[in-house]
Amino acid sequence: MEKVIAGYSVDVTEEGYLTNKGQWNKEIAEAIAKEIGIDELTEGHWKVIEFIQKDLAKTEKMPTIRRVKNAGGIETKELYRLFPEGPLLKATKIAGLSKPVSCV
């Protein structure tokens, strides 16, 4: 479905995840962040978002929390501080990526 975020019209899933990475930009990221309770995207947040985007492009697989720690160098405790509760659910949404599927 279509939704207007930060003035841009974008395609999203019912849960609000962008379906087209190409439509993403930093203003959209900031607006989604506010919507899910993160008032300001700090340097720490951007480090996570950029790591996830790059790693996904490289490995073609959504990184896990463990990978964000090992390959991204971001401690899990810090990740939870930045994105409380479901850090990957929140970070991927802000990063304009699809919702990580839970492993079976």
Add this chain to the structure above:
Amino acid sequence: MKRILILGAGTAGTMMANHLVKKVNKNEWLITIVDQYEKHYYQPGFLFIPFGIYSEKDVIKEKTDLLPKGVEYIQASVELIEAEKKQVILGDAKTIPYDILIIATGCEIVPGEVEGVDQGWRKDIFDFYTIEGAVALRDKLKDWEGGKLVVHISEMPIKCPVAPLEFVFLADWFFREKKKNRKKVELCYVTPLDSAFTKQKCADVLSDYFPQKNIDLIKNFSVSHVDAESRKLVSLDDREVTYDLLVTIPVNMGSKLIARSDLGDDLNFVPTDKHTLQSKAYENIFVIGDATDIPASKAGSVAHFEAEILTDNILSYINNKPLTASFDGHANCFIESGYNKALLIDFNYEIEPVEGTFPLPGIGPFSLLKETRINHLGKLAFRHIYWNMLLKGIPIPTVSPDMKKSGKKLEGLAVDVQS
């Protein structure tokens, strides 16, 4: 002679040896299989040991009794896979060259991945994912006087993702019917998932069982560490769950061999094509069972279906043909729910578990996503099927590797397109 080398003679490796020995030209191909241990364990039986339903003898056989004639078996630990050189180095420094490698080294629990677990290990922190753990827990439960028993999953994925649920349901039955002290036992289930199980419809059915059986369900709990001294689990967002007895499912990781050989991801699982089961890095390396990183359940039933697909693809590879056999993620799992009942789920990459009948549409005898006594008998019969059919690579009549849609209620089901 060319060689097909299988690493790991567990569930999947044994199945592959049994399939391939019947299919490849023995004047051209030698099949060699390596494993570090002498004994084969029926791991699904570990669930029943703590409650005294099975004992060690029900779950152990000699590996050599399960491997076919015509396959060379080497008992040794594998130290290194040198993929570029197409060879493997064993613990005694012996080198084995191969033309085709099948990695079937499974996965193992790594308790030390969660800080604090080692301090309480096998005192008031137990597992049932190993034979030693299941036996130690049986002995602990024998004279445990009651208190708060917490069943806990550290991190996904784990092998047999339904086993911890089965454990807590059986615990409820065990304390009520066998020990007659359920009133003195508080049961609590702690999971990092946002519901009781990974698949939504199944989670909805199972979550009703928690209030019915008086089990506390704590969701979204990502463990930071265990405080073994004051006996509590602490989450990354600073929530705490106290326990008297903790049954934890430690982090599950692929064999360290995979990390040493630089072939794995962050959990030492090997990146694998989810349909062909060929490794992503080397075209002559194939991966099966718990060792892969594919988004399917880590289960013996999955290994069984994969083995049929992989056998076809290896034959195609040998004959320089495209790998056309395609694994659909098919899994089939009984879920013991206590009081001599069980549920059955049957699903694949795209279609989550739903209600219906299995394996015969409209007939059964098993009911999908419903608690029945027949399902429980099926779960118990699975042990005989495992030893006598699955490991030997004998297909089960009416159960194909591809998941069947007939006999399932699929109306209104959202198809999981991402996986």
